[in-house]
Amino acid sequence: MSNKKVTYLEAISQAIREEMLRDEAVFLLGEDVGTYGGAFKVSAGLLEEFGTERVIDTPMAEAAIIGSAIGSALMGLRPIAEMQFIDFITCGFDQIINMASKMYWRVGMPVPIVVRGPSGGGTKGGPFHSSSPESWFFHTPGIKVVVPSTAYDAKGLLKAAIRDNNPVLYLEHKLLYRQPELREELPADDYIVPIGKAIVRREGEDMTILTYGAMVHQCLRAAQVLEQHDDLEVEVLDLRSLSPLDRDAIMESVKRTNKVLIVHEDTLTGGIGAELSAMLAEELFEYLDGPITRVAAPDVPFPYAPLLEEAYLPNAEKILSAARELAAY
Amino acid sequence: MGLERATLLQIYRSMRLTRALEDRIRTLFLQGRIVGGVYTAQGHEATTVGAAMTLHDGDCIVPQHRDLGMHLVRGVNPRAIMCQWLARGNSPTLGRDGQLHIGDMHHGIVPMISILGESLPIACGVALTMKMRKRSTVVLASCGDGATSTGPFHEALNFASVQKLPLVFLIENNAYAYSTPNSRQYAIPDLSLRASAYGMPGESVDGNDVLAVYGTVEQAVEHARSGQGPALVECKTFRVRGHSEADKADYVPEELRRAWLTKDPLQRFENYLQQEGILTSALQEDISHYVKAVVDDAVHYAETSPAPEGATVAQYVYAPDGPLAIIGEPGALDPRYVNAHDSRTGQPFNTMPPTNNVYEAEEATGRR
Numbered sequence: 001m002s003n004k005k006v007t008y009l010e011a012i013s014q015a016i017r018e019e020m021l022r023d024e025a026v027f028l029l030g031e032d033v034g035t036y037g038g039a040f041k042v043s044a045g046l047l048e049e050f051g052t053e054r055v056i057d058t059p060m061a062e063a064a065i066i067g068s069a070i071g072s073a074l075m076g077l078r079p080i081a082e083m084q085f086i087d088f089i090t091c092g093f094d095q096i097i098n099m100a101s102k103m104y105w106r107v108g109m110p111v112p113i114v115v116r117g118p119s120g121g122g123t124k125g126g127p128f129h130s131s132s133p134e135s136w137f138f139h140t141p142g143i144k145v146v147v148p149s150t151a152y153d154a155k156g157l158l159k160a161a162i163r164d165n166n167p168v169l170y171l172e173h174k175l176l177y178r179q180p181e182l183r184e185e186l187p188a189d190d191y192i193v194p195i196g197k198a199i200v201r202r203e204g205e206d207m208t209i210l211t212y213g214a215m216v217h218q219c220l221r222a223a224q225v226l227e228q229h230d231d232l233e234v235e236v237l238d239l240r241s242l243s244p245l246d247r248d249a250i251m252e253s254v255k256r257t258n259k260v261l262i263v264h265e266d267t268l269t270g271g272i273g274a275e276l277s278a279m280l281a282e283e284l285f286e287y288l289d290g291p292i293t294r295v296a297a298p299d300v301p302f303p304y305a306p307l308l309e310e311a312y313l314p315n316a317e318k319i320l321s322a323a324r325e326l327a328a329y
Numbered sequence: 330m331g332l333e334r335a336t337l338l339q340i341y342r343s344m345r346l347t348r349a350l351e352d353r354i355r356t357l358f359l360q361g362r363i364v365g366g367v368y369t370a371q372g373h374e375a376t377t378v379g380a381a382m383t384l385h386d387g388d389c390i391v392p393q394h395r396d397l398g399m400h401l402v403r404g405v406n407p408r409a410i411m412c413q414w415l416a417r418g419n420s421p422t423l424g425r426d427g428q429l430h431i432g433d434m435h436h437g438i439v440p441m442i443s444i445l446g447e448s449l450p451i452a453c454g455v456a457l458t459m460k461m462r463k464r465s466t467v468v469l470a471s472c473g474d475g476a477t478s479t480g481p482f483h484e485a486l487n488f489a490s491v492q493k494l495p496l497v498f499l500i501e502n503n504a505y506a507y508s509t510p511n512s513r514q515y516a517i518p519d520l521s522l523r524a525s526a527y528g529m530p531g532e533s534v535d536g537n538d539v540l541a542v543y544g545t546v547e548q549a550v551e552h553a554r555s556g557q558g559p560a561l562v563e564c565k566t567f568r569v570r571g572h573s574e575a576d577k578a579d580y581v582p583e584e585l586r587r588a589w590l591t592k593d594p595l596q597r598f599e600n601y602l603q604q605e606g607i608l609t610s611a612l613q614e615d616i617s618h619y620v621k622a623v624v625d626d627a628v629h630y631a632e633t634s635p636a637p638e639g640a641t642v643a644q645y646v647y648a649p650d651g652p653l654a655i656i657g658e659p660g661a662l663d664p665r666y667v668n669a670h671d672s673r674t675g676q677p678f679n680t681m682p683p684t685n686n687v688y689e690a691e692e693a694t695g696r697r
Contacts, residue, residue: 025655027461053461059491064450064484071454074434076655076668077461079454094481095450098442106426107440108671108678110648141646165648165667 005183008176011151012116013042015158016080018190020050023078026162029056029065030082039084040118040177062091069113070100078162083117086171087131100167101142110165116158118174120214120265121313125174126304132213132266132297134171138242138275143167144195145242149176149216151184153240156193164195173214198246200253204233207327208253210276211263212239215314219263222319232327242272247279254280258289261323263314268296290329295322332543334607340382340539341602342616344374344595347398349620350407353628354414358574362632363414365427367574370395372537375594376501376564377471378402379542383550384469387657389437389459391452391470393445394429395501395568399471403438405431407623409679411631421671421679423645424637433678434656434668446472446479449498453485456494456559462655464495467553469546471499474514475506477523486527486559493558497549500561501536503568508580524561536564537594540601566594645673 006014019026027050028043034057037044047055058065062083069079083089089096092115100111121130137145144166148154154172161168176182201216202223209219216238223234237253239246254260260280262273273294280292295314303312332340351369358367370377377398381390384403392399400410412420413427421431432440439455441448452470459466476482477500489496500520504511517523524531530552534545542564549560567589571578578586602608653668654661662669671678 025653056492059484059487061484061488063447063481064453064488067447067450067481067485068454068457068488071439071451071456072458072461073454074439074451075455075458075657076653076661076666077458078653091480094444094447098444099447099451102442103440104648105646106422106430107432108421108423108645108673109432109434109440110653110668110672112648112653144647165650165653 005185006151007178008148008151008154008172008182009040009042009178011155011186012158012172013044014186015155015162016043017046017049019159019162020046020054025076026078026080027054027056028080028082029058029069031058031060031065031084033057033082038082040174043082062088063095066092066095066113066115067099069115070095070111073111073113074109078112080114080116080162083115085129086117086119086133087128089115089117089133096137096143096167096169097140101140103142104166105142111167112165114158114161114168114170116170116172118177119171120173120175121302121309122175122214124304124306124309125302127301130302132171132264134169134242135266135271137169138272143169143243145169145171146195146240147171147173147213147242148240149173149213149238151182152186153193155186156191157195157240159190160192160195163192168195171213175214193240196241196244196246198237198239198241198249200235201238202234202236204235205257206232206234207259207261207323208235208237208257209261209263209319209323210237210239210250212242212272213265215263215265218314218316219319221316222323225316225320226323230324230327232323234323250276251284254284255287258287259326259329260288261293261295261319261326263295263319265297265314267299268294269299271296290326293322293326295319332540336382337602337607340378340543341598341608342619343378343382343398343402344539344598345616345620346401346407346623347374347378348595349624350410350627351397353624355574357414357628364416367414368394368428368572369570369574370397370568372567372569372589372594373501373503374398375539375542375598376499376536376566379539380469380471380499380546380562380564382543383547384437384467387437387464387466389439389455389466389468391439391441391448391455391468392429393441393448393471393473393476395473395503396471397429400429400431400438403436405433405436405438405679407627408630411627412634415631415634416636417631417634418637418641419634423641423673431679435662435678438679446476446481448472449485450481450488452496453488453492453494456489456496457492459495460492462658464657465554466657467495467497467550469497469499469550471501473506474500474502474504474511474520475509477520478514486523486529486561489559490527490529493556495553495556496559497546497553498559498561499546500563501566502563503566505568505572505581507572507576519563521561521563529559529561531561531563533563533565536566537592537597539594539598648672
């Protein structure tokens, strides 16, 4: 695998394959994951390599997919349940919320499942193929939520998620799957990205941008413009894990920069940014030199038409404008 | 079927213990000693005990809230059950959950949740694991008539059939889902007809006749164990009390309730055993003493157990890191595995050390 730059999607595929080779308890189930190799071809070739018992084409039934994953996890296996589009996770919501997430706290039994699937917009997917469901699960105790933004993290976070003894929701952004600029060479040796650790993507002293997923790249573009045109050094902190949050990294950065902009693709109200805002207001009130500012999608369903989608999604221009306003405060 | 005398008496003892424990739970509720809702299953004893008795070591039950009889047959300690009801800090859920929301994968018991029907996909996952590990074990998963209307019921039956899982679905049709009668729940004569839609055998049986339940479920279990895929059994019974003890169930016609009370499964089986000369009055008295001793011990144990400490509520949200055993395989109880024991307490999941006197009494009864 070395000496070859891989895409974000290939990094996910590598993680699944390597974990299945490493541990016979790991298996994959979902709609069209076997013969077809998955709607986005994340699991292409795995059926041929591991057979029908470890790469299971399931009926179109998310409660059965996630429930079967939980049942096998109670038996000590480490299933990866694929949602063909993460929007469909709502059909298995109860299994995640009431079954998996409460299990260890309630009866002491670990539920080591990964539920993963393509999330996010920008692909003309419309209201049912573009969602960012993280807030529902971020609000739920007992499940971890991770959102990789690079190929390196996609592989390392998925490996960590598979090895974790808890339910982990792994949100892969479908817009990033094959982006050429995200190709990178990955270490030949086994590695993980620990769950619960944020990473500074760009250092700066004038402002902190807290973000995750595909928005990391929009924020980095905005930060570059702010450096070139506004003489502002903006720090971009990629949260990577939403549950648990890396509170230390967030606090450390904001204490230094004293201004904070929160950017996410999910809708505004009750989103991750709302909790981050509350946390910062409670704990760093005296450090803040400007209003905690959020850039997020408006509180409406995800639209289909290109012009509507453009109006809906946060992007570098919208981030720039909010950042300039905050910088001037 | 010709069950051994000892087996018949074990069935009878389990049914008696189930009835007696629930009677005591109801008393405790009326005395205000149980804070939450109380759901009992008078009338279900033939179904729950008869079905669970068909299983072997390594098999697994996926029980629901009226399945105390299954728990007892699988060896759950009545002390653990009483600690659950009384929300003790040493209950199997540390006071975090109540009722029969308990389990122990090493003893083949999946813990239920209140959302009925959702356990059936879990049963598929357990059965899938058995199939992947090439075992000859089976899963027995129960639900009520109400749960057959849920999506997960249908998803689970379909998934199990497509995957040819070693799984028996047991519908305990007790005529009412809370206040909703069968006529407003489904529109077919027998719920076992659902089986044909998913390509599996289905049978309906008198759920108040423990030997009929045993025989029918045993056939279904053998079908599943032989690798031919899942099977479904509907046990037709009746909930002679309310949905919960807070429910007077005055929506049930009194003559209907009275008619079912005359078909009481415990009385029927007792009559049978007496007619067959298996249950003498001396033995019956012994069993009554045994049952009372077990119930008294469980209540005493629970009442003298500590309440949970408030400060513990935020503990154990996440399971710790570490290796997991594959349940049912050699060495699975090695404490280095995170799932060998309840890693919150370091103890087995739902069993508590039995008191000597009670279990000596049980042994003595069994020897006769």
